[in-house]
Amino acid sequence: MTGDPPNRLLLAAEQVTRIYRVGARALPFTSPPHVSAVQNVTLMLHAGERLGIVGESGSGKSTLGRLLMGFDQPTHGRVLYCGRDIREFSRTERFGFHRAVQMVFQDTHGALNPRLRIFDQVIEPLDVHRLGTRQQRRNRVHDLLSKVGLPAAIAERYPAELSGGQRQRVVIARALALAPKILICDEPTSAADVSVQAQIVNLLDDLAQSERLTLVLVSHSLAVVRHLCTRVAVMHSGCIVEEAPAEVLFHEPLHPYTRALLGASPALARRRRRSTPVQSCTAISSPSGIGCAYASACPDVAELCRSAAPNLIELVPAHHVACHKVTTGRRSEKRIEEDHAGIGA
Amino acid sequence: MTWHESNLGAVRAYEPLRRLWARQSVRWRATRFAPLSALALAWLILLLISALLDSLLSSPDAISMDLRARLRPPLLFGGNWAHILGTDDLGQDILARLLLSVRTSLLVALVGSGLGALLGTTLGFIAAHFRGWIEESVQMLVDLQAAMPFTIIALALLAFFGNSFGLFLVIMGIYGWERYARLARSLALSALGQGYTLAVRSYGAGFLRLYGRHVLPNVAGPLIVNMILNFSEVILLESALSFLGLGVQPPLSSLGTMVGYGRTYVTTAWWIAVIPGVVIVLTVLSLSILGDRMQDRLNPANRSCR
Numbered sequence: 001m002t003g004d005p006p007n008r009l010l011l012a013a014e015q016v017t018r019i020y021r022v023g024a025r026a027l028p029f030t031s032p033p034h035v036s037a038v039q040n041v042t043l044m045l046h047a048g049e050r051l052g053i054v055g056e057s058g059s060g061k062s063t064l065g066r067l068l069m070g071f072d073q074p075t076h077g078r079v080l081y082c083g084r085d086i087r088e089f090s091r092t093e094r095f096g097f098h099r100a101v102q103m104v105f106q107d108t109h110g111a112l113n114p115r116l117r118i119f120d121q122v123i124e125p126l127d128v129h130r131l132g133t134r135q136q137r138r139n140r141v142h143d144l145l146s147k148v149g150l151p152a153a154i155a156e157r158y159p160a161e162l163s164g165g166q167r168q169r170v171v172i173a174r175a176l177a178l179a180p181k182i183l184i185c186d187e188p189t190s191a192a193d194v195s196v197q198a199q200i201v202n203l204l205d206d207l208a209q210s211e212r213l214t215l216v217l218v219s220h221s222l223a224v225v226r227h228l229c230t231r232v233a234v235m236h237s238g239c240i241v242e243e244a245p246a247e248v249l250f251h252e253p254l255h256p257y258t259r260a261l262l263g264a265s266p267a268l269a270r271r272r273r274r275s276t277p278v279q280s281c282t283a284i285s286s287p288s289g290i291g292c293a294y295a296s297a298c299p300d301v302a303e304l305c306r307s308a309a310p311n312l313i314e315l316v317p318a319h320h321v322a323c324h325k326v327t328t329g330r331r332s333e334k335r336i337e338e339d340h341a342g343i344g345a
Numbered sequence: 346m347t348w349h350e351s352n353l354g355a356v357r358a359y360e361p362l363r364r365l366w367a368r369q370s371v372r373w374r375a376t377r378f379a380p381l382s383a384l385a386l387a388w389l390i391l392l393l394i395s396a397l398l399d400s401l402l403s404s405p406d407a408i409s410m411d412l413r414a415r416l417r418p419p420l421l422f423g424g425n426w427a428h429i430l431g432t433d434d435l436g437q438d439i440l441a442r443l444l445l446s447v448r449t450s451l452l453v454a455l456v457g458s459g460l461g462a463l464l465g466t467t468l469g470f471i472a473a474h475f476r477g478w479i480e481e482s483v484q485m486l487v488d489l490q491a492a493m494p495f496t497i498i499a500l501a502l503l504a505f506f507g508n509s510f511g512l513f514l515v516i517m518g519i520y521g522w523e524r525y526a527r528l529a530r531s532l533a534l535s536a537l538g539q540g541y542t543l544a545v546r547s548y549g550a551g552f553l554r555l556y557g558r559h560v561l562p563n564v565a566g567p568l569i570v571n572m573i574l575n576f577s578e579v580i581l582l583e584s585a586l587s588f589l590g591l592g593v594q595p596p597l598s599s600l601g602t603m604v605g606y607g608r609t610y611v612t613t614a615w616w617i618a619v620i621p622g623v624v625i626v627l628t629v630l631s632l633s634i635l636g637d638r639m640q641d642r643l644n645p646a647n648r649s650c651r
Binding site: 069071094095098099102103105106110111112113114115116121124125128129171174175177178 | 540541551554558562
C-alpha cells in the first residue's frame, strides 16, 4: 500500500454522466422526465492528494462520490481505477478495488447496523476478505479503535449506546479496516455539532497523514474542505464549474458561482464581503438543456451563456474553470498581451 | 406552621410512596401483559404441549373403536369420565382423536407458514437486490398470485395431481408467499437505503451476508408478525380443504377432517363437529391476538424504551 509513488493516477472519472428517471412517462413512447445528477464530469485523483468536492444540496456531489465507489453505474462515461474501467473488473479485481477504496458514510444515515455490536461491525470487512487469523483480526479491531481515539471497551457496545461523535469514529475505523488507499468521505461532519466536527476533521487529517491516505471529501462545508483539502472541485447542477488547488480557489475564485458560494459562507473576523445570495438551482435540466446552468442566477450573464454551455478549461496551470465570461476575458487579455509582445518585437 | 408547611410535610411523607408508585407503574407498563394475550398464549402453549405429548397422553388403543360406546356425549352433557369429550359414531374417543388432529394441523401450519416465509422472503430480497427485470417478474408473480383465490388453486392442484400429504404440505407452504414477498421487498428496499448496507456492500460482502446478517435482523419484526397471522390462516385453509375432503386423508386426521366428518351427525351428536371447531376458533383467535400484540410491540412508535 505504501508502494505507490506520489502523484500516480489512482482513480479517474472520464466524462461521467448519470441520468436518473424521475417519475413515469407522461405518454407512452415519450421519454420519461429525467434529471442529470452528474453531467459530463472528468476528474482525476492522484495518490497522496486530498480532493474536496463542494457544492450545494442537489449539485450532484454525493452522486459523484457514489459513482467513484462503484455503487452506481454512470449512464455515459466511465470510472477508471488504475487505468481499468471498474465495471469490467473480474471478481478478484473487484475484491482488490473494495480493499483499496473505502467510504466513510454519514452517521445520520444509519451507517452502523443497530443490531450488531461495534466489534462485529469493525471486524466484518476483515472477515469478508479473510485477512489474518481470528486473533490477528481481533487485535486489528482494537488497534483501529484506538487509532480513531475510542476506548477498547466500546467494542462490546451497540451503536445506540454511543454518542454521535463516537459513532462517526467507529464508521471511520470500519472504513480503515482494510487499509485502503483511497478514502471517500461523504459529508463526514455535516450531522455533528461544531466541536465534534472539529474532532472528526482533525482525526481525518491525522489519519490521512499516518495511513498515507488519498482523500476525497464530499462536503458542503467550505471550512472543512479548506482545512483538509489540497485541491477543490466546485460542483453546480451536476457539472464541475471550477477546479483548482485549495489555496488558489479560496483566494482567487474565478467562477461567479464559486465567488457567490465563498461570499455566502459565514466567517468571523473577516471583513464583510459583498455577498450575493446564492441562487439555488437544482439539477433539473433546463427545458432546452442548452446554455450554462448558472446563467439564470449569474450576475454577469452574457448572451453566449444562454446559448452554449461552457467547457471546463485549464486557464492557468492546474486551475480549471467553466465560464464564458472568465475564459473570454482571459483570452482577450492574453491576446492583448500577445499583441503587446508582437508590438514589442 | 402555615398551611404550606403542613402540606409540604404531607408531600414529603408521600414522596417515597409516589416514587415507588412511579417506578412500579413504569415497570408494570414495561412488562404489562394484557390478560387477553396471556390467555391466548396459555391456550397455544397448552395446544403445543398436548400435540407434543400426544403419544404419552393417549395410547394407540385410545382411538380404537368401541362400538358399544357409540355417540356418547361429553362429560357435562350426560357423559362419563371414560370419554370426557364424548365419542363419535364408531365409538372413538373424541379427546384422543382431537390430540392427534391438533398435532397434524399444527405440523401442517408450521411447515406451511415456514415454507411460505422462506420462499416469499427470499424472493422479496432477490427482487429488491437485483431490481430491473427480475424485480418486475417477481412483482408480476406476486400480483398474479394475489389476484387468484388461493382455495381454488389449491383445489385444482389437489384434484389434478391427486392427493398426497407431501403435495398438501407444499400447497400450504405456497399459501401466503406473495405477502411475504411484498413485505420483504419493501423492507429490504428501505434497509438498502441505509448507510450500513452500503458499507457492507462497499467491502464486497456477498448476498447471504448482506441479507442474512444485516438486512434480515433489522426487518424481522414485521415479517414475524406476518408469519404469526399467516399461521392462523394456514390452519383455516387446511381445515377448509380437509372439510371438503381434499386435505388430510384418513388414517391421518386433522381438525378440519374432524369437523367435516362430524357434519353428518351435527343434529344428533353435535359434539363431534363442534369440539374440533371450537379448537380451531380458539387457536386462530389466539394467534391473531398475539400477532396484533407483537405488531404493537414491534412498532417503534409504540416503544417507550429499549
